[in-house]
Amino acid sequence: MAFDNLFSPIKIRGMELKNRVVFPAMGTKMPSEDKYVTQQIIDYHVARVLGGNGLNFTEVCGVHDPSTPKNFLSIGDDKYIPRLKKLVDAIHSAGGKAGIQLWQGGMATASYQNQDIILVSDTPIYGTDKVIPGASIETIKEVIKSFGYAARRAVEAGFDCIEFHAGHNYLPHAFLSPFFNKRTDEYGGSFENRVRFLIECIESIRNNIPEDMPLFMRIVAHDDNLENGISIEETIEFCKLAKKAGIDVLNVSRGNFSSAAIKYEVPPVDLPRGFNVDNAERIKKETGMITIAVGRINDPSQADEIIKGGKADMVVVGRGQLADPEFCNKASSGKENTIVKCVGCNQGCYDGFVNPQVPYITCLRNPALGKEAEYRLIKTDNPKKILIAGGGVAGLEAAITLKRRGHTPILCESNNSLGGQFVLAGEAPRKEELKIAALSMGEMAKLENVEIRLSTPVTPELIKKINPDEVIIAIGAEPIKPNITGSNGDHVTNSHDILAGNSTANGNVVVIGGGLVGLEVAEYLSESANSITVVEMLDQVAKDLGQLRKICVMESLHTHNIKTFTSAKCVEIKEDAVIIEKDGELQAIPCNSVVIAIGAKSRASNDIIMYCDENNIPYHTIGDAVRARRALNATAEAAEVARAI
Template identity: 30%
Template sequence: MTDLFSPGSLGRLSLPNRIVRSATAERMADDEGRPRPALAQLYQALASGGVGLIISGHLYVDPGGKCHPEMTGIYDDKLIGDLSTVVDAVHAAGGRVAAQINHGGAQCSSETVPEPVAPSDITADYLQQPARGMTEAEILQVIRAYAHAARRARQAGFDAVQLHGAHGYLINQFLSPFTNRRSDSWGGDLTGRMRFLREICSAVQDATGPDYPVFIKLGMVDAVRTAVATGVEDGLTLEESQSVVAELESMGLCGVEVSGGIGNTSSRMRIRNPEDEAYFRDLARAAREVTRLPIMLVGGLRSRQVMEDVLESGDADFVSLCRPLISEPDLPRRMEAGQERSACISANRCWPQAPNEGIACRCTVQRSG
């Protein structure tokens, strides 16, 4: 039986409990991607609040993959010092932190990337602007950017790296037949569509060394139940993503966080009852069938009862939380002391409305004290 507060491990990284802070774009960086002091303060609060592992908000590996304003960067050595200040704040509070590294591809805001790239030419309702198919030279350059970003993460002191392979960003775009319509060796069948991920894993391991923990957040289905139509009906399917999961260990990865959906559809709204929680649990079960790697489940985990049920059933080894830890960064400590449920009502009012705001819980029901 796996208790929420029992230790676990991710590759060579030991974690004190089973609660993970899922990557959350904090919007606390300046125009060059340097984290503002607020980020270190937030991470210190999370680490002091008892979370087993913090996964950073997505960090852009290349200016051409900067998804939105105020995103934190990891695209240049000049950022290592500022990133290490953030890491040091976590370690000083006794916590652990992984860097989530990402390239937005087609899903970059027009404010940050006026001419975005993608596996192939794409125009879609859910995209702000059309994107252009990449040349092979551009693909190889982006793979090198991931490798350098992972090397910088290690140099800055991050305990692990997570590749963002979910929510419609570039790795997901290569895997999905909706966005990858290439006919060369980077597209076509699933083996071709997986090549970008495989080569990133290999380059990242060469850059960080074989023992450094590298894991992935994988979107296992593109089309999910949502109020907002993305129009991605013929995207990545569960059958194909199971085949991807089956390959992750051979790619040298040490764990998988299971998610789904494109963009914000991964953050389902109005989670009020236990039946609404853990809405990607079926995907975790599908992953479990084909891998021995540790599995993290994200999406709607709110009550201790459901979190423990997920762990005890063996569907996942870790539970990963985003919005509840925006609302209450010390939720793990509160739960250890007897609080049964997160105060988060999943109204998605935590996204910033104005520059310099950063993520914050703006729901009036936020619990106090």
């Protein structure tokens, strides 16, 4: 077996796990509005169990029903037990172990409801003169009992273990952290008082579960970006007390949603892989407890080395198993090169979770996420020859899916390499994993024996020669050329050519366009340019970035002293300056080079469409060929079309 350390068994109290991989609690928006387990959640978990995962945890499950928002799981009443049991039974039937994460959200619930918000201390409501009062002693005791009642229900539902969520500035963490806890009674002030609520919750849980049932606890290693927050030394002292109270395993996370440190909760590609492992190692060493490492662990070699080196006893592979539910099976059988790896883009998971218009989380790399039942690949009874125009991620996703279903895809790419814009995006700072992912999709298509023709643009003549049954148009987008005086100057180039290495920009550089691509080009050039100024028409830069990636990019802009002008229109490009209009006045920004990064437009496919129409060939347009958007949309559309043909 490959990766023997990662796939070795471990026993915790009476629970035996077949390997050291944990599928963690992650918000999905899959629970019903009235807080029950749904069949969608069951299918989602079972797919990862069948994929070889060792231990599955539910997403946060509210212990106190009045303060648990809609569309979150709840175990705050006996009525929830039957459907929770159905989830546990499904996980067990598939050969896995089931854990439940017990949660009281504190301040987090204010984003979802305006009543039954339980806070550690009096908290002003921003922009108003109102204050939400801190929890009364009576309410504190009620919540402590709720954790115990929830634990009893978890036993009835058949869960193998429980995790107490004491991190991410949810209510328990808020009591623990001196940044949040401003109480002056027995639950605030000194360290001994601040740990009291958590210890009483742990004891309440432990008193309601069998002796041989393991109790996990999710903690943050220390507070980031919070003045006078909890230190790792205090965390370690608390964990020692928690061990005496009945905690067996520490799940060492990081981050909070009250500051820029939220980036550590769902770390984007900008953060190093395994960035939090050293904290887990120190806490394991100083507490002597079983410890789980968390934080951008998306490769089995990386995970195995963590276990082998004694840095942790187990590892969380969360988004890695969103991207590929077969992660464990592929790794343990020596097929790690076929793993579809998470690239930390956050487009479908975190950005999808916080976007109210998105019904549930998705994944750029796995369009079947949340559709495990309906997206099972079914072999076709009517094999077709499908011509795919374009070898970017949309074209590759379509080709691989079609081939696996029994069709004969022929993929034609006008350039001499596969991967398209995703490869180009991977040239930007900190995004090499995107390039690797795009190239790996090309290799996967080759392993599936997809017929690939490079340097082959799709023309009416080619369509006639191939004579396909259907055509998929996935030719992507190209940079928009602005109608600005001077934009054709020799010192003017565009973002795509910069990232592709086809052109350079030196000296004092002005980047026109402050969206994702413009900012990444600015960062890309920051090491070689004397100065960089970004000009954006909108009222802020980075409007098209998700929240967590935006935090990282903005931090980098600050570090590299990249200047930005917002609500500014470029009206002319001169040899030595860019003229902008801001606040009704013209300003000149001296420069030597100009980079245009105002977006992309779909490449023209009129000739392909016209030929298909004239010859009654069904065609489908997907991805940026429809309009320039996120890669998430491209792979989603490709997956849908490839399953419909």
